Amino acid sequence: MEQLLQVNDLITSFRTTGGKLPAVRGVSFSVNEGETLCIVGESGCGKSITTLSVIGLLPNNGEISEGSIKFQGEELTTKKEKELRKLRGNDISMIFQEPMTALNPVFTIGYQLMEPLKTHRRMSNKEMRSKSIDLLKQVGIPDPEKKLKQFPHELSGGMRQRVLIAIALACNPSLLIADEPTTALDVTIQAQILDLIDDLKTDLGMGVVMVTHDMGVVAEVADRVMVMYAGNVVETGTVDEIFSSPKHPYTKGLLASVPNVDDTDHKLEAIPGSLPNLNETIHGCRFHPRCPFAMEKCVEKDPPQFKVSQQQYSKCWLQEEGISSEPKDRAYS
């Protein structure tokens, strides 16, 4: 499988009245063709900002301060806005969290769906129309001819998210970024949308980056998982590795806070404390104030990424040789 996206040591910061605050602190990851990478973490851990950095849609006060983003071998951080625009909606597409507000209320579905085609492809109106109808069919929208003339408020949330997926797929992108695409939808619709993205990934051979805080979504769609905490990647691995043998205490905490319907005795654990503020200086590992396994070393020095297996890495001193035996008494049940 070809490597599609390679992000190295990405630092994204925000200019605020209190100075420059890093929201993403040296994140590295890669995505291959036909692969789904899930970025998991609490709200505010920097997962959305990471993806917005990739597609170049950071808010006005945000900027990539360091690091490199290579897409199909080309460096994106040095590209001009005009060149990035040619990639957006064409080679890299993105779907967002809120289908209810992500479509422009005053334009028809047809107009909004044809817009990426108009922008990136030379097509006649007739070709665009038939392509739009195909796209709507592809994402499972009934009666596509009629939908083209309708306005967003005439569609349900699930249908709107399908339209947004159709818009994202219009130019056959090689990379699809989905930022919590199912958060605002109810559970049955959620499953349909996830299946749809998964099917389309297989059919079109796209790479998918899915941002989520829902471990259920991860289990369903991910090939590989990247866990983020306070702007850092704390653990990466295949979906099996993350679920069956998580190494980082934060990953374990995340998994322990998911209810288990098969095990009625399962005790739901919450990770104590809350995510540090962007401007909070924490010495050593940024998770140590909340970590049940924190040692002296964790306060002194920020841990590097330790290799656990071929694909699994954990940014935790517990993985350092010699102290990998975990103190059982304080572990999550």
Add this chain to the structure above:
Amino acid sequence: MIGLIAKRFLQLLLLLVGISFLVFMSMHLAPGDPATIIGGPTATESDLSAIREELGLNKPVLIQYFEYVGGVLQGDLGYSFQNNQGVAEAIATRFPQTLNLAIGSMIVAVIIGVPAGIISAIKQNSWFDFSSTTIALAGISIPNFWLGAMLILVFSVQLQWLPVGGLSAPFWTIEGIKQLILPAITLGTASAAMIARMSRSAMLEVIRADYIRTARAKGVHNNTVIWIHALRNAMIPVITVIGLNFGFLLGGTIITEQVFAINGVGRLMIDAIAARDFPVVQGTVLLVATLFVVVNLVVDIVYAFVDPRISYE
């Protein structure tokens, strides 16, 4: 849509009854007798009572009111006390100038206000934004009569570029446009400022919307994002302000007409009030009220075209 229009006209009718009653009563309660003004200082008491008899002013006020309303319902706005001209006719000859001035001012207000507000929003906190919001504040605060006088002083007296007053030439001639420029700026400035402020805040809200990010994620050019995706949404509240302002402009030409010696409805009204010319005051006030309601109805209809979520079916 037809239901909406019918409902509005019913409301208009009630409104006009209320307004006419208030105006009628306040005119009669206010000091000053039309008969003494018409008769002049030399008129004897018997002259005055003859005048009152002729104008129907000796009848009880309520009877006078009902007679007036009865006339209006039959399309008769009555006759001016001063020159025996029909009120409808007097308004008809003056109204085109007022409409000309109001539309001219509205054009000035929209042409300046909308782009200024939008550019301010796109370049928030830039020097353009700061100066445009400051000028807008000044524009709202400056009184019409002062601005008008200053414009005349600079552009008519000093530079002699534009005429001092009058609006008699038709607006499609060069002379007509020249006559219109200063009064339109005088009257339109406050509206321009209000429209600019509204456009700015509406645009600021819209450019942070999720659908703007969606448009950017499609790779659409920034100009298209702003002037197509954002503008149409931002215009929805701005249209309300434009409509309201147009209503105000139609009724608010009095001072500007006075400053620029324009023979419009505003001056007709002021002269009539001074002369206690009751029927003319009534007629002009009813006209302004009707126009206000009609303009707002038009705004509501325009809404349905701009915003597909609004339907009057």
